[in-house]
Amino acid sequence: MLKRVRSQSAHSVLCCPIGVTLFPTPFPRAQFDQALKLQSIYNELYCAMTEDEHWIQTTLQEILHVNPLAAALWEIHQDVKRVGGYTQNISCGIFRSDYMLQGDGTSKLAIDPADGSISIPQLKQVEFNTFSCAGASHAQKTVDMHRHFTRTGAYNSLTNGNSPVGLAALPENNNIQSLAACLAGAHTLYGQAKSKVAAETAVLLLVQPQNFNIADERPVEYALWNQASPVPAYRVEWGDNLLEHTSLSKTKELLFHPPWLQSQVPIEISVVYLRAGYEADEYDHVGKMARVRLETSRAIKCPSLLAQILTFKKVQQALTEPGSVERFLSPNKAAKIRKTFVPMYPLDESQAGLQARNWATDSDVARNYVLKPSLEGGGHNVYGANIPDFLASVARSAWCAYILMERIHSPAVYNVLMSPQGIGSGPVVSELGVIGTCIWKKTTEGSEFLSNTVAGWSYKTKHTDVDDMSVVKGYGCFDTPLLY
Amino acid sequence: MLKRVRSQSAHSVLCCPIGVTLFPTPFPRAQFDQALKLQSIYNELYCAMTEDEHWIQTTLQEILHVNPLAAALWEIHQDVKRVGGYTQNISCGIFRSDYMLQGDGTSKLAIDPADGSISIPQLKQVEFNTFSCAGASHAQKTVDMHRHFTRTGAYNSLTNGNSPVGLAALPENNNIQSLAACLAGAHTLYGQAKSKVAAETAVLLLVQPQNFNIADERPVEYALWNQASPVPAYRVEWGDNLLEHTSLSKTKELLFHPPWLQSQVPIEISVVYLRAGYEADEYDHVGKMARVRLETSRAIKCPSLLAQILTFKKVQQALTEPGSVERFLSPNKAAKIRKTFVPMYPLDESQAGLQARNWATDSDVARNYVLKPSLEGGGHNVYGANIPDFLASVARSAWCAYILMERIHSPAVYNVLMSPQGIGSGPVVSELGVIGTCIWKKTTEGSEFLSNTVAGWSYKTKHTDVDDMSVVKGYGCFDTPLLY
Numbered sequence: 001m002l003k004r005v006r007s008q009s010a011h012s013v014l015c016c017p018i019g020v021t022l023f024p025t026p027f028p029r030a031q032f033d034q035a036l037k038l039q040s041i042y043n044e045l046y047c048a049m050t051e052d053e054h055w056i057q058t059t060l061q062e063i064l065h066v067n068p069l070a071a072a073l074w075e076i077h078q079d080v081k082r083v084g085g086y087t088q089n090i091s092c093g094i095f096r097s098d099y100m101l102q103g104d105g106t107s108k109l110a111i112d113p114a115d116g117s118i119s120i121p122q123l124k125q126v127e128f129n130t131f132s133c134a135g136a137s138h139a140q141k142t143v144d145m146h147r148h149f150t151r152t153g154a155y156n157s158l159t160n161g162n163s164p165v166g167l168a169a170l171p172e173n174n175n176i177q178s179l180a181a182c183l184a185g186a187h188t189l190y191g192q193a194k195s196k197v198a199a200e201t202a203v204l205l206l207v208q209p210q211n212f213n214i215a216d217e218r219p220v221e222y223a224l225w226n227q228a229s230p231v232p233a234y235r236v237e238w239g240d241n242l243l244e245h246t247s248l249s250k251t252k253e254l255l256f257h258p259p260w261l262q263s264q265v266p267i268e269i270s271v272v273y274l275r276a277g278y279e280a281d282e283y284d285h286v287g288k289m290a291r292v293r294l295e296t297s298r299a300i301k302c303p304s305l306l307a308q309i310l311t312f313k314k315v316q317q318a319l320t321e322p323g324s325v326e327r328f329l330s331p332n333k334a335a336k337i338r339k340t341f342v343p344m345y346p347l348d349e350s351q352a353g354l355q356a357r358n359w360a361t362d363s364d365v366a367r368n369y370v371l372k373p374s375l376e377g378g379g380h381n382v383y384g385a386n387i388p389d390f391l392a393s394v395a396r397s398a399w400c401a402y403i404l405m406e407r408i409h410s411p412a413v414y415n416v417l418m419s420p421q422g423i424g425s426g427p428v429v430s431e432l433g434v435i436g437t438c439i440w441k442k443t444t445e446g447s448e449f450l451s452n453t454v455a456g457w458s459y460k461t462k463h464t465d466v467d468d469m470s471v472v473k474g475y476g477c478f479d480t481p482l483l484y
Numbered sequence: 485m486l487k488r489v490r491s492q493s494a495h496s497v498l499c500c501p502i503g504v505t506l507f508p509t510p511f512p513r514a515q516f517d518q519a520l521k522l523q524s525i526y527n528e529l530y531c532a533m534t535e536d537e538h539w540i541q542t543t544l545q546e547i548l549h550v551n552p553l554a555a556a557l558w559e560i561h562q563d564v565k566r567v568g569g570y571t572q573n574i575s576c577g578i579f580r581s582d583y584m585l586q587g588d589g590t591s592k593l594a595i596d597p598a599d600g601s602i603s604i605p606q607l608k609q610v611e612f613n614t615f616s617c618a619g620a621s622h623a624q625k626t627v628d629m630h631r632h633f634t635r636t637g638a639y640n641s642l643t644n645g646n647s648p649v650g651l652a653a654l655p656e657n658n659n660i661q662s663l664a665a666c667l668a669g670a671h672t673l674y675g676q677a678k679s680k681v682a683a684e685t686a687v688l689l690l691v692q693p694q695n696f697n698i699a700d701e702r703p704v705e706y707a708l709w710n711q712a713s714p715v716p717a718y719r720v721e722w723g724d725n726l727l728e729h730t731s732l733s734k735t736k737e738l739l740f741h742p743p744w745l746q747s748q749v750p751i752e753i754s755v756v757y758l759r760a761g762y763e764a765d766e767y768d769h770v771g772k773m774a775r776v777r778l779e780t781s782r783a784i785k786c787p788s789l790l791a792q793i794l795t796f797k798k799v800q801q802a803l804t805e806p807g808s809v810e811r812f813l814s815p816n817k818a819a820k821i822r823k824t825f826v827p828m829y830p831l832d833e834s835q836a837g838l839q840a841r842n843w844a845t846d847s848d849v850a851r852n853y854v855l856k857p858s859l860e861g862g863g864h865n866v867y868g869a870n871i872p873d874f875l876a877s878v879a880r881s882a883w884c885a886y887i888l889m890e891r892i893h894s895p896a897v898y899n900v901l902m903s904p905q906g907i908g909s910g911p912v913v914s915e916l917g918v919i920g921t922c923i924w925k926k927t928t929e930g931s932e933f934l935s936n937t938v939a940g941w942s943y944k945t946k947h948t949d950v951d952d953m954s955v956v957k958g959y960g961c962f963d964t965p966l967l968y
Contacts, residue, residue, distance in 0.1 A: 001499075004498070010902075010907050011902045011903060011904070011905075011906055011907035012500050012501055012902075012903070012904040013500065013501070014488070014498045014499070014500050015485075015498070015499055015500070016496050016497065016498050016499070017496060017497070148706065148709065151709060151714070151716075152709075152716070152718065153742065153744065153745065154744050155744075156744060156745060156748070222632065225632065225635060225636075230635070232635075232636070234636065258637065260637065260638050260639075260640060261637065261640060264640070418494075418495045418496075419495065419496070420495070420496040421495075422495055423494050423495035
């Protein structure tokens, strides 16, 4: 469900179903398992990077001047250090690594698993998200839906004599409980209230005002309360609301003053789960003050500021450079990660960057690439032949905000997609996002894991003739992999 | 959630939240417990009545000429007997007895439990429903909401120094699982498929086309599939759809031919759960044929036709007559049931009826009464001073379709009601509906219980200045009793 924010009144609001595929879309089991296995290594990589400020600074230096969100976050990082630095050495991460399959493939009926005649496709990373991972609840509910259709036998007539779709081919999805378990784990690690004025601790969800995605957030919040040892969880809107209802004690505890408890004792925040604060325009003066308060506090952040800043595409591109992954991982692990990379280039004035600029401005060559700005999440990408004209409209000095990435050509299969925008069948391609959760501690040597878990996954599908996977815009549809 | 049926397209639909109270509304714990305890006696009463065709016929004789739904059901009953009678001697019932409190009471803040100064109100029955009991899922979800608000402390500032609202004061509600357990129990009693052509058995939900209340039905359906031993459950729309996708075997098994299994084996229906077929206009030629097929089949019906026909107000009124309840229950049980009755009168040409006609046409006297047509469910009632004018517009020969019932004056409390129609605070009154489930077998002596359970309850609240409790119209709001 998505909330129709504009229909909201004091007493009601309309909502509509999120886009879904009618049938589960085939995905090879080996690559699904491989993606899940890789996640703990990816978690390890990003945790290690988070604690390597020098590498982050070197890598992001160039984009700070052209990317307002990166600039705001880096400025806040400097501010935090100026006012005494970070108090909490434990961090929490909910990460998602998105993959598509690359390889030749003939089109297949969505419910007709591959018969082995096509070449085995390779798992290639589209992007890595270090921030909040919206969509986890939608993903789980969509899997429940496809599994329900399967158990009712609704797909049985469509198997062309093959064996019917069985539940064993549709992996279960427990995203909601997994995310809650991660936050509950961090909450437990935080321990008892440290402040003398607070009696209890709780998780604080930071959300955007005018929030269309509340049906994705609430299940995680309820799951926290529903833990065997209930974890209190409250929500506060980013901005003034956050400043008004929280305060920092002298000993850096983040105190929450619920609006409904005027004079009573505050609640000490153990974990801050950010589902807001990922857009440049959220960092006006109030937004910056709010973020500094969070970051200087003793609360465990999910994610920490330095983890969030790793979400930029520039980081993903820098990792493809020789020695980058190897800086953080053992050669064996680094090799496994590298296998999922497609070639990526900076658009700066380095030698590689100048070469990439030539490709990006040549409409024939550009066809094989995607131009990606260093922004959080998907969207805003420019595809193939549109790249030269787009770059012509951007000042050359700002080109370094973009990276050039080889397009991933996934084998197309047929399916029917259904969303508020319409219903349509045709060739589709899918994206598998593997969700990892981890909790780690900064140490003198770098970082030490307190937990490192493959939490779940999401699976989205779009028509091949649409470049954008955005679910909110109605292009991408939640899906379930039909493993073969 | 209610579906906005008119917004439905092939690919999407809008929905909006159902009306709820902002705060739980106080209700005395003793009367709550009493209502729950009474339910197994009410189950017993209605099961016994169902198997007493002579009493039903005598009681409903008068309204058959003026009530098209009663007439249609009775005609189908005769048709069934003509074509060989009922095959299945087990019946399943999901009943709901609705109560209001009667008694003086000063207005109280919704979250301020009574301090003992008011006189103890009496539990009085508003009506008894023998059909489908819509709203059970909404009721449970609303209780979950109020319990969530309570555990977050959202009500703490509103207690005026009294102890805060505690979870212990808000009873848990498990309607969804209870209804599913009842249907699953009947499914198990039905046993293995009897037909040679069917391999499996399943529950069939009959629903109305253009169904705004799907969010109330689906949870029960999913709960059936989610039983420890999953119970397959399918849905079919009333009318052509039902005739097309079911058939009766020679040995009277009800066979379901799922539209998605053209040539494959049919599924034998163990239990038919009717959530359609309760409106007169559903009984055109197709509707009658459909119902005859169901009733002549070996499937267990929930409810059976004779149980459904007991839902008319005429039956409720007839039960108030001397000796009626006593015909079916032991004196001790009968006395407990009678205590919940308010005076009710027929509007026929009997001595009591003529007296009631005098009252109903006198605007001063009528003030204390409600005029109720013998229709399923609430609504369509005429209140107090409106009765004389209303009756003047109805042919005298049709007056016997109505009963006259003394108004129940509930102590009003304050609350805030919120629905798609608006938000407003003020004095409110509540209605407690206790849901009973039972399975029974017709015997030569009458009926024998196979199960008799208090399944759950619903609690609805409306502004005192509105007569209608309809949730769909936005007057009634789902609520949770704050027990004191």
